Amino acid sequence: MKVKYFAWVRERVGKAEETIEPPSTVRTVEELIAWLSGRSEAYAHAFEKPKVIRAAIDHAHVKSDAAIAGAREIAFFPPMTGG
Amino acid sequence: MTCPVTIRIQQDDFDIAREIAVLTQGRTDIGAVVSFSGICRGDEDSAKISALTLEHYPGMAEEEIRGHADEAVSRWPLDGVTVIHRVGRFMPGQNIVLVLTASQHRQAAFQAAEFLMDYLKTNAPFWKKEESATGTGWVEAHARDDEAAARWTRS
Numbered sequence: 001m002k003v004k005y006f007a008w009v010r011e012r013v014g015k016a017e018e019t020i021e022p023p024s025t026v027r028t029v030e031e032l033i034a035w036l037s038g039r040s041e042a043y044a045h046a047f048e049k050p051k052v053i054r055a056a057i058d059h060a061h062v063k064s065d066a067a068i069a070g071a072r073e074i075a076f077f078p079p080m081t082g083g
Numbered sequence: 084m085t086c087p088v089t090i091r092i093q094q095d096d097f098d099i100a101r102e103i104a105v106l107t108q109g110r111t112d113i114g115a116v117v118s119f120s121g122i123c124r125g126d127e128d129s130a131k132i133s134a135l136t137l138e139h140y141p142g143m144a145e146e147e148i149r150g151h152a153d154e155a156v157s158r159w160p161l162d163g164v165t166v167i168h169r170v171g172r173f174m175p176g177q178n179i180v181l182v183l184t185a186s187q188h189r190q191a192a193f194q195a196a197e198f199l200m201d202y203l204k205t206n207a208p209f210w211k212k213e214e215s216a217t218g219t220g221w222v223e224a225h226a227r228d229d230e231a232a233a234r235w236t237r238s
Contacts, residue, residue, distance in 0.1 A: 006140055007210035008221045059143035061206065075140060075208075079224030082137065082144075082168065082209025083121055083180055083200060 001068070003036075005046070006077035009053065012046035022068075029055045030064040032074065047076075054079060088152045088164045090145055094171040097181050106163040106185050113162045117192040119182040119200055125175030127222075133214045137170045137179065140208035144168070151202045155184070158198070159191035166199060168209065198235050205232040 004017045026035045030050070037047040047053060055062050056075045068074060087106070099118055107113050123135045152164045163185035173179060182199050186192040203209075211222040 004140070006208065007138055007212070056140070056143055056208070059140075059146050061147075075143070077140070077208060078210065078221065080205060080208055081211045081222040081224050082139070082207050083204035 001071050002073045004073060004075040006075065008078055009046050009076050012042060014042050027067060027069065028064065029057075029062060029066050029068060029074070032068055033064070033076070052078065086156050086161050086163060088149065088156065089166070090148050090152060091165075091167045092139060092141075092144055093167065093169060096169070096178055097167045099181060102165050102167070102181060102183055106165055106183055110162065112187060113185045114187045115189040115192040116163075116183060116185045117189070117196040119180075119196050120178055121180035121200075123173040123175050123177045123179055127213065127215075130215050130217070132175060133216070134172055134174055135179075135214070136172045136212040137168075138210045138212070139168070139170050144208050147207045148203065151199055151206070155195040155198055159184075159186065159195045160188075161186050161191060161195055164195070164199070166203070168203070168207070170209070201228070201232040201235060204228045 001020060002017060003020050005013045010016050022032060022035050026032050033047050033050050033053060037044045054077050057066060057071045058073055099120065103116055103118065107116060125132055148166050152166060155161060155164060161184055165183040167181040169179055182196050184192040184195040205228050213220055213222055
């Protein structure tokens with residue numbers, strides 16, 4: 001699946017997007033954040049406060065317990081500040 | 084009559100008068116147009132801001148705004164909605180966002196414009212980064228914006 005990062009999540013991870021293949025034991029957004037956090041210090045820094053991170057699956061806002069099965073694109077970003 | 088909905092995300096500036104003219108052209112059923120402009124401020128909590136950079140999530144940003152515009156159309160008797168959100172780097176005084184709502188009467192237009200702005204601030208995937216004399220930093224979301232959006236939730 002494709003993962004996209006925005007704002008300071010993107011800056012901390014060090015890339016805007018990538019393709020990942022998490023193991024099948026990673027079933028929810030929350031579990032994906034934990035799995036990503038274990039990849040490197042940069043990811044751990046980006047996701048150090050998981051409750052602050054917002055997620056979207058295929059362009060729709062989701063909660064942290066949302067299932068990631070079948071997702072084409074998952075995005076992680078801070079609370080929005082547009083307008 | 085149908086309610087045309089126009090959503091645009093662009094780097095270029097917008098011309099409010101021109102956008103209103105596009106919305107009302109050839110129509111005699113519209114009695115009210117409300118226009119909201121969001122402008123880059125030169126200070127934030129007494130700190131001087133030299134520039135603001137707007138980042139967005141292409142695709143989702145348009146879809147999210149369209150979803151809320153469609154909801155506004157279903158909740159109020161609207162005759163036209165235009166939302167233009169700029170992205171890129173802006174100086175204080177420059178336009179950032181425009182919301183236009185047209186209706187037969189003012190109440191629906193006022194309420195729908197406020198509804199759209201409240202949701203745009205909390206749910207549309209845009210992020211602001213500020214530049215000031217002390218450095219650059221991402222703008223933090225305000226609880227007051229969440230509260231403003233929450234009052235439109237229907238039980």
